Amino acid sequence: MSWESFWYMGGYAAYVWPAYGVTALVLAANLVWPVWQRKQLFRQLAIKQKRAQSK
Amino acid sequence: MENVQHATLEVRDLSCFRDERLLFSALNFEVEAGQSLLLEGANGSGKTTLLRILCGLREADSGRIIWCGQPAEASNYYRDMAYVGHADGTKKELTVLENLKFALALGVPGKYQIDQALDKVKLAGFDDNPVHTLSAGQKRRLSLARLLITQNVLWILDEPFTSLDKQGIALIESLITDHISHGGMAVLTSHHDLRMADLNLKRIHLQACH
Amino acid sequence: MENVQHATLEVRDLSCFRDERLLFSALNFEVEAGQSLLLEGANGSGKTTLLRILCGLREADSGRIIWCGQPAEASNYYRDMAYVGHADGTKKELTVLENLKFALALGVPGKYQIDQALDKVKLAGFDDNPVHTLSAGQKRRLSLARLLITQNVLWILDEPFTSLDKQGIALIESLITDHISHGGMAVLTSHHDLRMADLNLKRIHLQACH
Amino acid sequence: MSWIPAPVSRFFHRTSSPPHFYALADRFIPWLTAIFLLLLGAGLYGGLYLAPTDYQQGDSYRIIYIHVPAAWMSLFVYVMMAIMGGIALVWRMKLAEVMLISSAPIGAGFTFVALVTGSLWGKPMWGTWWVWDARLTSELILLFLYLGVISLYGAIEDKRSAARAVSILALVGVVNIPIIHYSVEWWNTLHQPATVSKLDKPSIHITMLVPLLLMAIAFKFYYLIAVLQAAKLELLKRETSSQWVKNMLEKQA
Amino acid sequence: MPLIRAFLAIIRRDLLLAFRRRAEMANPLFFFVLVVTLFPLAIGAQPNLLQAMAPGVIWVSALLATLLSLDSLFRSDFEDGSLEQMLLSPHALSVLVLGKIVAHWLVSGLPLLLVAPLLALFLGLPEQAMGTLWLTLILATPLLSLIGAIGVALTVGLRRGGMLLSLLVLPLYVPVLIFASGAVDRAAGGLPVGAQLNILLAMLLAALALAPLPTSIALKMSVN
Amino acid sequence: MPLIRAFLAIIRRDLLLAFRRRAEMANPLFFFVLVVTLFPLAIGAQPNLLQAMAPGVIWVSALLATLLSLDSLFRSDFEDGSLEQMLLSPHALSVLVLGKIVAHWLVSGLPLLLVAPLLALFLGLPEQAMGTLWLTLILATPLLSLIGAIGVALTVGLRRGGMLLSLLVLPLYVPVLIFASGAVDRAAGGLPVGAQLNILLAMLLAALALAPLPTSIALKMSVN
Numbered sequence A: 001m002s003w004e005s006f007w008y009m010g011g012y013a014a015y016v017w018p019a020y021g022v023t024a025l026v027l028a029a030n031l032v033w034p035v036w037q038r039k040q041l042f043r044q045l046a047i048k049q050k051r052a053q054s055k
Numbered sequence B, C: 001m002e003n004v005q006h007a008t009l010e011v012r013d014l015s016c017f018r019d020e021r022l023l024f025s026a027l028n029f030e031v032e033a034g035q036s037l038l039l040e041g042a043n044g045s046g047k048t049t050l051l052r053i054l055c056g057l058r059e060a061d062s063g064r065i066i067w068c069g070q071p072a073e074a075s076n077y078y079r080d081m082a083y084v085g086h087a088d089g090t091k092k093e094l095t096v097l098e099n100l101k102f103a104l105a106l107g108v109p110g111k112y113q114i115d116q117a118l119d120k121v122k123l124a125g126f127d128d129n130p131v132h133t134l135s136a137g138q139k140r141r142l143s144l145a146r147l148l149i150t151q152n153v154l155w156i157l158d159e160p161f162t163s164l165d166k167q168g169i170a171l172i173e174s175l176i177t178d179h180i181s182h183g184g185m186a187v188l189t190s191h192h193d194l195r196m197a198d199l200n201l202k203r204i205h206l207q208a209c210h
Numbered sequence D: 001m002s003w004i005p006a007p008v009s010r011f012f013h014r015t016s017s018p019p020h021f022y023a024l025a026d027r028f029i030p031w032l033t034a035i036f037l038l039l040l041g042a043g044l045y046g047g048l049y050l051a052p053t054d055y056q057q058g059d060s061y062r063i064i065y066i067h068v069p070a071a072w073m074s075l076f077v078y079v080m081m082a083i084m085g086g087i088a089l090v091w092r093m094k095l096a097e098v099m100l101i102s103s104a105p106i107g108a109g110f111t112f113v114a115l116v117t118g119s120l121w122g123k124p125m126w127g128t129w130w131v132w133d134a135r136l137t138s139e140l141i142l143l144f145l146y147l148g149v150i151s152l153y154g155a156i157e158d159k160r161s162a163a164r165a166v167s168i169l170a171l172v173g174v175v176n177i178p179i180i181h182y183s184v185e186w187w188n189t190l191h192q193p194a195t196v197s198k199l200d201k202p203s204i205h206i207t208m209l210v211p212l213l214l215m216a217i218a219f220k221f222y223y224l225i226a227v228l229q230a231a232k233l234e235l236l237k238r239e240t241s242s243q244w245v246k247n248m249l250e251k252q253a
Numbered sequence E, F: 001m002p003l004i005r006a007f008l009a010i011i012r013r014d015l016l017l018a019f020r021r022r023a024e025m026a027n028p029l030f031f032f033v034l035v036v037t038l039f040p041l042a043i044g045a046q047p048n049l050l051q052a053m054a055p056g057v058i059w060v061s062a063l064l065a066t067l068l069s070l071d072s073l074f075r076s077d078f079e080d081g082s083l084e085q086m087l088l089s090p091h092a093l094s095v096l097v098l099g100k101i102v103a104h105w106l107v108s109g110l111p112l113l114l115v116a117p118l119l120a121l122f123l124g125l126p127e128q129a130m131g132t133l134w135l136t137l138i139l140a141t142p143l144l145s146l147i148g149a150i151g152v153a154l155t156v157g158l159r160r161g162g163m164l165l166s167l168l169v170l171p172l173y174v175p176v177l178i179f180a181s182g183a184v185d186r187a188a189g190g191l192p193v194g195a196q197l198n199i200l201l202a203m204l205l206a207a208l209a210l211a212p213l214p215t216s217i218a219l220k221m222s223v224n
């Protein structure tokens, strides 16, 4: 099977790939979001700590 | 505050009913620049009602308010006057700075910059705190900071000392004294005994009629 | 009030956080029948929070409340205790009498009849007035009348003197003194200076930690 | 709790202490991720490449490898949330609250995926994006239940109260899920004798089935990873002022 | 018994309050009527279409009217402190809560029973379905109050809980809606409706037994 | 210009507030989607019937969602005193009020524009009517905010104004409903809709010019 026919999906590419795409997006978002938020939180806490120390 | 020296507030023959009950009638008084007026009276005697009439949020049943010799509607009264009531008009979800900036956008810039004003009310460093994280006393002081950053001559304050501890009361007394001594005016109510001895303070006692 | 003589309230190791901030910790005190406790402290020091924990409206983060030697949940505590907070739980649309009758139906009948209680708080003759026609001071007094008609030993009062004029304050002070001297107990907060000199009064000062 | 053996209860106490749990999660996540990626790779390879084209549906059926696992997970996660809610209400276990809250966005995500992929499958199969069929409708309502949990938690400022509220809601909701499901099913059959041809379940070929099962297990591992990540964040948010968070901050700096 | 006395006192007080606030009391009813009349306006005068929609429209409107009336169930008690006093009373909270729900139903559910048949007539619902409409309303409106109470109890502490309430409660209302409007629909088509009515009755009994407990737990949480 | 600065400051602040209260912001949208999904459940999965009802259902639901979101237009400003400060500001009140209405539309009307076509698709509205649905939504949702503002301003001082608000506002919404759903209906049938759209446009322009003034007068009265 060639890549071309793989991507073509027997004519259903317009349904299959968006479905996989949306799934990947949603699942990735649910993984990345908390990690990113945690980084953000650490940064904020660090700033707060520095401020508290300088006071 | 170019017109400070001449600012006068005159009230003539003011009267007000509430639910068919007379609160006050034929009330006459004057306040001049550098003076302040303290409204006294028992619970329910109509102090809050009078203040709201003074700042135009409520209509009197009769009588006139005269600002610098002109009827209030025809003068700069609404530009020169600022009111802080029980609800202080700050948004809990916004930060201190955002609140003050908004107040500035609605009014005319005044004597102090925002950070100067925050310094004066001992809120420096709280710029980025959402208001709901402030204590009651800090909230009160924030609502007075608004008066400092916008241009106004007459402060109308309803129980500015309520639920404040002793230091908070002293701070706000000093703010008022400062404003008055720079040619401002204030009308306020309080159940506390004011200790602003060096003030040119008039008192009006509203009689409870029930 | 048969168990009045032995009633004791003990608080052991109570601590409370609010939004990650420690309000108080390892708080210990006792109150006995015939005693009263005044909570003092600056704005935001946690007085209201402590009262609400005491009457079970809020959970403490740690610690125990002991009533007459038993944990509060296992004892008659909730039957013996009455709380009057900022919101007093009276319905504005109902009359004074209707409000008191409802309070009676929810509780256990106490020392005074309804009309005796109204006499005591100087509201005799107001039976049929809807509560929204009462002044602030009368409303406060009504909310204390509820304490008189139901059976309870411990009164928990949050700023009972707030926004009252001088007579109102004196009346409520005398009610509390009376309750205490008949073997009751009271825990209260106030920014006012209490003048109940002849009272067995304990004080606890909550330290603001911010 | 005397019926729980002492070592077990000790184990639970220890793992449910926030710093301990945090460290444990950190230790497990790499392993879980490795297993997840393996399963995912195998599932996708089997599903998209090895599995033959369906004689009826052509290649469009390959949506099954994400649609069905996502649909299963959407139900599974809600049941997990309800269990956590029950534990949180009865035993006041903080960790259960945290897991409950952390699960909600993930469950909502699975539900959303099931709806979208189903819709994308429905267009070529049924000729329409959506039919008011029992399964579809109850899945839509499930999405609302998830959104309700998330919004309620967001709306209550005191997070301890919020967690209690959400526990109650999750429990009440789970009681309703079967009721909703059966009512919708009944409603549908009462009104409408299948106007749109339903999926005739083809006796699924083994080469099609194995990737499906692989994907289903992979999604379970994904859920574990995602919920641990979210729970770590939630724990940190709740305990910013506690000592173990401060220690960790210092270590990071 | 003091508990029963307290239960009755709560119902009596809430009815009295509703009577004193007459203007507000009539509002769910007006809302119901208004929403129902919006449909002919939106869809145009197509009698057949309206008739086919009638059970659905009436039930959706009843649902929305109940939903909007729910906010008043605990809101004013929460604001004026009565709720705290209720929590502190020595009686079982679930029973007191049930009293409040009963009063709420008497004030906001019962009136719907009276006007719904009129509106159904107006939309062209066949006469043979009227009895069923009535029965479903009798069984299902208390159910709506009971389920809704859980939602209100969860949101009463929030400043703007109104919209959130709908998000929480409407999904839980779905089974009620399906069985109730389904029964009316079948009755209009001359089919038997015993099964639907039995299910509604079973749900009502279950909710009567089960709903007050989570409601009281949620109230305690909201007051905290 | 200070006036324009104040106008923009109000919009900016309200959007910021909406963002900070994210959870609440999404609620009108959820409500809209929920109410639309109630209809198929109540009426049964009868594609033809649903398709015939689609314009009406979507428009009635949009109306109700806007109606329920209206309360937030001035409520929090009234409660925290911001409204008084707005009245006391030296700027023209009508302009400030218009700023608040614009912000309200951006927060509660605009999202409807995005999901309504999706729901229409679910209900089986023909594709040829989608464009018209969109146009009517663009023209009429600001109109709903403008008209609604008058009603909210009149009732914001009342404790439980929510229900009363619907009684005041729904009758005023009727013309909007008739023209908007009528246009979509005609478009679904392949008929021209220019006249309806023009009327909606005219109403929108008139409301833009006329509604802020009565709103400000009503606000002054409510604060009194």
Ligand code: HEM
Pocket: D064, D067, D068, D071, D072, D114, D115, D116, D117, D118, D119, D120, D121, D122, D123, D125, D129, D130, D135, D136, D137, D139, D140, D199
């Ligand atoms: C928006 C549209 C759709 C939604 C919301 C939806 C939802 C669901 C749900 C919730 C399940 C799990 C049911 C359970 O485990 O009890 C499921 C399973 C399934 N769906 Fe869909 N679906 C949709 C469209 C489709 C379409 C178009 C097809 C194929 C033509 C399809 C094929 C399947 C299959 C094969 C299963 C597994 C069946 C089983 O576990 O017994 N779905 N779907």
Ligand SMILES: Nc1ncnc2c1ncn2[C@@H]1O[C@H](COP(=O)(O)OP(=O)(O)OP(=O)(O)O)[C@@H](O)[C@H]1O
Pocket: B018, B019, B023, B041, B042, B043, B044, B045, B046, B047, B048, B049, B050, C133, C134, C135, C136, C163
């Ligand atoms: N919304 C209202 N409706 C009807 N009467 C009111 C209203 N608000 C106040 N009143 C009545 O008007 C009178 C004056 O009230 P006002 O609030 O001005 O008193 P006050 O002097 O400020 O009292 P306080 O010391 O308690 O602040 C009171 O007797 C009160 O009963």
Ligand SMILES: Nc1ncnc2c1ncn2[C@@H]1O[C@H](COP(=O)(O)OP(=O)(O)OP(=O)(O)O)[C@@H](O)[C@H]1O
Pocket: B133, B134, B135, B136, B163, C018, C019, C023, C041, C042, C043, C044, C045, C046, C047, C048, C049, C050
């Ligand atoms: N709803 C709330 N959410 C978050 N924090 C709160 C809330 N209510 C009070 N707090 C915080 O808890 C602390 C204690 O509040 P509390 O009301 O117990 O103080 P208080 O001693 O009664 O003060 P006051 O003298 O003003 O009555 C305050 O610092 C306050 O900021």
Ligand SMILES: [Mg+2]
Pocket: B047, B048, B049
């Ligand atoms: Mg006053």
Ligand SMILES: [Mg+2]
Pocket: C047, C048, C049
């Ligand atoms: Mg306090």
